Amino acid sequence: MTQAPEYVAYARMDELHELQNPRSDARGELNFILISHVKELLFRAVTDDLDTARAALDRDDVADTCLALSRAVRTQRVLVACWESMNGMSADEFVAFRHVLNDASGVQSFAYRTLEFVMGNRPRDKVEATYEDGHPLLRAELAKPSLYDAVLAHLARQGYAIPQDCLEKSPAQQHELSAGVESVWLEVYRDTGKHHEAHRLAEALLEVAYQFSHWRSTHLLVVERMLGGKGGTGGSDGAPWLRAINEHRFFPELWTFRTRL
Template sequence: MNRAPEYVSYARMDELHELQRPRSDARGELNFILLSHVKELLFRAVTDDLDTARHALAGDDVADACLALSRAARTQRVLVACWESMNGMSADEFVAFRHVLNDASGVQSFAYRTLEFVMGNRPPRQVEAAYREGHPLVRAELARPSVYDEALRYLARRGFAVPADCVTRPPEEQHEPDPRIEEVWLEIYRHPDRYRDAHRLAECLIEVAYQFSHWRATHLLVVERMLGGKSGTGGSDGAAWLRTVNEHRFFPELWTFRTRL
């Protein structure tokens, strides 16, 4: 038996290319599955970098945290490009195989949910669902502070006026916008030369948040182009639901303090 080339055996490429199994003969379905797989893997890559940043912040290593955050933002740009690739499919091409998806929906992705939890979006309804029937990776994430929680803890250790209740809150509870945290970021941006590390951290965090919002906005546009006003798969409200989600911002005080700067 011929041995597979090292590139194939190391990354198990032969198995990877066996995973795409369309349920129809429609031309666009294979591309849809391939891009769905790519997005899932990229979710994991971003999560891994955010986890690295989180551990670095816990050790007061801002340089390594910012390196990991910057790497995550680069990968997020590739995620946005995935929507651009899928956008090349016409509405009639998508309709030709949409029925075979049954109730499958991207909102069921445990990799995506884990990423949202790592970034700090932990609404009670999603937390309850994760504890009840979520994937082990999603449930495990709820036991850890988010990357934003760790950023606030780092600032508190550096002497900034971060309220105690913002750093002692149980990790499964979502961080809510707090004007006291807004004051902390405002102080940092008013004196960037004095607080160089904190300012750099803030810029890296806001880029990650920006790229996530960019991904959501592009998702909305692609869905509107594909489905118009139809309901989404898996019983979601399609574009209407995505418009609501688009209003959410990660690391909220990093957005709101700017009005006062």
């Protein structure tokens, strides 16, 4: 048997290319599967960088935190660009194979949900569903403080007046908008020279949140272009559900304090 080239053997590329098995003869289905696989791997890459950032925060290393966040942002931009490839498919091309998806939907992705959990979106219904019948990676993530929880704990250690209830909540509990946290960020931005490291951290976090919202909004546009008002394959309302989730913002006080600045 001929030995595979090292590039193929190292990353098991031959196995990777055996994973795409379209269920129809429709022209667009292979591309749909390929881009879906790419997005799943990129979710994992972003999660890995955010986990690295969280570990750096635990040791109060803002430089390493911001470095990891900047890497995550670069990968997020590639994620956004994935929609451009998907957007090249016309509505009739998608309809030609949509039926073979059955109830498959991106909302079922454990890699995507893990990313949301890492960033801090841990709504009660998703948390309960995870504990009942969720992927092990999701359950493991809920045992850890989110990235934003780690940010607030870091700021508290630096002497900022983070409310005690934000620091003492359970890791699985979602952070709720806090006037006290908003006031801390306002303090930072009113004197960025004095609060240089906190300001640098805030800007890096905001870029991660911005890119995630950019991904969501582009997703919405692609779905509207392909499906119009049809419901989602996984049981969601389709575009209306995506429009609603587009209103969500990660690290909420980094958005709201600006009204007071």
